[in-house]
Amino acid sequence: MTIRNVHDCGQRHRPRVACLKKVEALVLEMQDPTSGVKSQTQRLVITTIPHALTGEDVVAWIAKRFNVDAAEGCAIGTMMVAFGYIYPLRDHKRLILKSDASLYRFQTPYFWPAQQWPVEDTDYAIYLAKRNIRKNGVLELHEQEQYNNLHKWLNHKWDFIVMQAKEQYRAGKERKKPDRVVFDCQERAYWVVHRPPPGSVSAMDLGLLRLIDPNQEESETSDYFRRIIIFTEQCIMRPRVKSSVSLGAIVKYITTYKLHDAFLSPVLPSNPWLTDDPAYWDLNSLTIDNPTRMRVERWTFSFGELLSDPRGRDGFRLFLKKEFSSENLAFWEACEAVKWGTASTIHEKAQQIYKTFLARGAPRWINIDGKTMEVTVRGLKHPHRYVLDAAQTHIYMLMKKDKYGRYLKSPVYMDYQRRATDPEAHNFTETQLAQNAKNRRPSLSPIILRQQEEEQQAKLEASGPVDLTQVMSKLDKRNMLKEGQK
Amino acid sequence: MNRWRRSVGELQARRQQVTECEQALAALSKVTACFQQMASSLGSNTDGSGLREELADIRAMAHRIYTGLHKRLITLLTEMEQRQEDREQVERLWVLFLSSLETFQKDLQKTSSLQELFPLTQRRDRSTLIKTGYSGGSEVAARAATVQTPWVSGEEERCPDLQKQISRMDSLLQEMLQTVNVPVWTVEATQEAWLEVGKEEHHDDETLEDLMQVEVISQDSTTTGCCHHLNCRLGCLLCLVN
Numbered sequence: 030m031t032i033r034n035v036h037d038c039g040q041r042h043r044p045r046v047a048c049l050k051k052v053e054a055l056v057l058e059m060q061d062p063t064s065g066v067k068s069q070t071q072r073l074v075i076t077t078i079p080h081a082l083t084g085e086d087v088v089a090w091i092a093k094r095f096n097v098d099a100a101e102g103c104a105i106g107t108m109m110v111a112f113g114y115i116y117p118l119r120d121h122k123r124l125i126l127k128s129d130a131s132l133y134r135f136q137t138p139y140f141w142p143a144q145q146w147p148v149e150d151t152d153y154a155i156y157l158a159k160r161n162i163r164k165n166g167v168l169e170l171h172e173q174e175q176y177n178n179l180h181k182w183l184n185h186k187w188d189f190i191v192m193q194a195k196e197q198y199r200a201g202k203e204r205k206k207p208d209r210v211v212f213d214c215q216e217r218a219y220w221v222v223h224r225p226p227p228g229s230v231s232a233m234d235l236g237l238l239r240l241i242d243p244n245q246e247e248s249e250t251s252d253y254f255r256r257i258i259i260f261t262e263q264c265i266m267r268p269r270v271k272s273s274v275s276l277g278a279i280v281k282y283i284t285t286y287k288l289h290d291a292f293l294s295p296v297l298p299s300n301p302w303l304t305d306d307p308a309y310w311d312l313n314s315l316t317i318d319n320p321t322r323m324r325v326e327r328w329t330f331s332f333g334e335l336l337s338d339p340r341g342r343d344g345f346r347l348f349l350k351k352e353f354s355s356e357n358l359a360f361w362e363a364c365e366a367v368k369w370g371t372a373s374t375i376h377e378k379a380q381q382i383y384k385t386f387l388a389r390g391a392p393r394w395i396n397i398d399g400k401t402m403e404v405t406v407r408g409l410k411h412p413h414r415y416v417l418d419a420a421q422t423h424i425y426m427l428m429k430k431d432k433y434g435r436y437l438k439s440p441v442y443m444d445y446q447r448r449a450t451d452p453e454a455h456n457f458t459e460t461q462l463a464q465n466a467k468n469r470r471p472s473l474s475p476i477i478l479r480q481q482e483e484e485q486q487a488k489l490e491a492s493g494p495v496d497l498t499q500v501m502s503k504l505d506k507r508n509m510l511k512e513g514q515k
Numbered sequence: 516m517n518r519w520r521r522s523v524g525e526l527q528a529r530r531q532q533v534t535e536c537e538q539a540l541a542a543l544s545k546v547t548a549c550f551q552q553m554a555s556s557l558g559s560n561t562d563g564s565g566l567r568e569e570l571a572d573i574r575a576m577a578h579r580i581y582t583g584l585h586k587r588l589i590t591l592l593t594e595m596e597q598r599q600e601d602r603e604q605v606e607r608l609w610v611l612f613l614s615s616l617e618t619f620q621k622d623l624q625k626t627s628s629l630q631e632l633f634p635l636t637q638r639r640d641r642s643t644l645i646k647t648g649y650s651g652g653s654e655v656a657a658r659a660a661t662v663q664t665p666w667v668s669g670e671e672e673r674c675p676d677l678q679k680q681i682s683r684m685d686s687l688l689q690e691m692l693q694t695v696n697v698p699v700w701t702v703e704a705t706q707e708a709w710l711e712v713g714k715e716e717h718h719d720d721e722t723l724e725d726l727m728q729v730e731v732i733s734q735d736s737t738t739t740g741c742c743h744h745l746n747c748r749l750g751c752l753l754c755l756v757n
Contacts, residue, residue, distance in 0.1 A: 056645065135646055136645075139555040140555070152618075158711055180708040185702040185704070188704055188706070189610075193548060194711065200548045203657075204652065204655060205650065207648075207650060
């Protein structure tokens with residue numbers, strides 16, 4: 030029994046997929062006997078089945094209907110296949126529309142995707158049990174895993190599932206053979222869309238669920254009105270900017286970032302989401318020695334860009350070490366750790382920061398003005414997440430106005446520019462793309478990545494900060510030695 | 516009254532009722548499976564008033580079965596004798612019945628919305644029916660018609676129309692969850708995983724891949740090593756024929 034009658038806040042509402050109704054209207058148009066898509070017969074060994082469509086016919090129809098070119102028509106057709114309104118008869122796991130003579134067929138409305146009803150695990154379990162009965166236990170690997178999971182979680186209704194699977198199997202056998210083949214293809218296509226095997230990309234993979242039911246009308250209670258009032262008050266209080274100014278800012282942003290946006294310009298060597306080749310991610314990883322040219326260029330855009338890229342921060346840290354002002358960056362990073370860390374560690378981290386950076390005579394004393402120092406020290410008596418915000422902003426501005434400009438002209442940065450890699454674009458053929466899709470492997474586990482990060486952090490700290498008191502004491506010792514010698 | 520004094524007759528009557536309920540559950544399963552098979556043709560080129568009438572008949576049959584089963588299970592569960600062996604079995608039947616009703620209700624909702632989407636009231640509505648490749652036939656309806664309720668019928672009400680049936684089923688499910696206190700998680704499956712494999716007899720049943728083999732036209736003569744060796748053998752035969 031699914032606990033469906035309980036209204037839970039467990040985020041089970043799926044995002045609105047308003048395009049489904051539009052695609053349905055399109056599919057209905059395609060059925061017209063005079064102006065719809067031409068249908069052909071599919072010849073099988075045992076029989077012939079009518080109502081098959083070729084990919085090129087579908088693409089041509091869509092292109093004529095919407096007055097677009099063939100590539101766009103192919104993209105729209107692929108969307109229809111990805112949603113499950115049309116399914117391929119060959120190569121059923123790849124949900125794309127090929128504009129050649131490969132055959133497709135319309136999915137029956139019973140198996141169309143619907144926004145208001147989620148696809149239930151019970152039905153999937155029944156389907157898997159049916160396939161088990163039919164194929165004598167030969168399921169694919171991911172299906173076997175799902176089967177075992179469902180057997181564990183739906184154990185209380187497992188008898189019902191097996192009983193229903195047997196009955197559906199027997200009812201299916203009553204039909205004529207061509208109808209059986211068609212129904213089996215339809216069911217298989219339905220489950221490829223809603224439980225995609227690894228390597229398929231389906232459009233019904235909707236991701237995170239919402240907190241509220243988008244199909245339900247909101248009742249106008251006092252809470253609702255309170256929310257509306259707060260919202261409108263905040264709208265009035267918001268600072269406003271002339272549209273010419275904001276548009277100018279947008280234009281500036283776009284011209285700067287145009288070549289760096291993966292949606293607008295092609296990514297070198299190739300976009301891994303499109304070609305399944307992770308070379309781009311490897312070349313842009315956090316631990317690489319020679320960053321790519323695009324990455325190095327992005328560091329010149331703004332100081333924020335430099336700091337947000339960990340590799341950029343490494344270079345900046347090196348530069349600051351040479352200038353003996355690395356405590357600024359270390360302080361900034363420590364403040365970030367407080368802001369983003371766990372609440373239980375805030376107190377001790379703040380104390381550590383005070384001892385290392387802020388106290389009088391601290392080993393890595395930072396130079397902030399008196400007022401900010403006073404405010405910060407007072408706040409540290411009762412530390413919270415944002416207690417070091419004022420000091421952090423001050424140091425950020427200091428670094429930005431002074432060090433950032435010097436960094437971009439420094440030999441460290443010039444070195445990066447010289448060593449920057451310029452990857453060549455991949456040009457994959459269809460077969461290579463299919464091969465890449467087969468070779469997809471999961472990346473490193475986040476646990477391993479975190480361990481690597483922590484190792485790096487430890488190495489950094491072991492290499493020793495420039496301790497001001499030590500430096501001063503060394504200088505003192507040298508002076509005293511000189512005087513001693515005199 | 517001391518329970519040891521219960522008559523043998525009472526025990527036998529109860530056991531017979533439980534077997535009746537099990538048979539009814541099997542019948543309900545059969546009927547809902549047939550309903551699902553037929554509902555998959557709604558909106559396709561084989562859709563028509565005939566199909567919808569057959570669906571209504573099957574619905575009515577299901578209604579008869581589940582209302583009767585509901586009454587009987589309620590009486591079995593509320594008889595307050597705490598005998599363990601019987602109780603577990605009846606609770607198991609209760610949970611299976613609940614799941615069965617939920618699945619059937621979902622099918623009914625889908626049917627209702629599909630019938631709205633493809634109204635079929637006018638001749639030109641038939642041009643928007645989806646060309647799915649079906650050729651139609653009422654074999655499944657015939658199978659559903661062979662199902663009988665294990666008890667003597669006659670005392671039930673008439674089957675309501677689709678919308679009313681859905682809303683009544685909603686209230687029925689609500690009521691079922693609230694009246695009897697049966698913890699769902701205590702029911703365990705009686706059979707292990709993977710046990711249903713190979714139990715059904717399939718005389719000439721091939722896999723979908725075998726059935727989908729396309730006839731090889733003699734034009735592509737270069738590679739006879741296509742996907743399946745069975746296919747190739749036939750391909751060669753066709754070549755010989757040509």
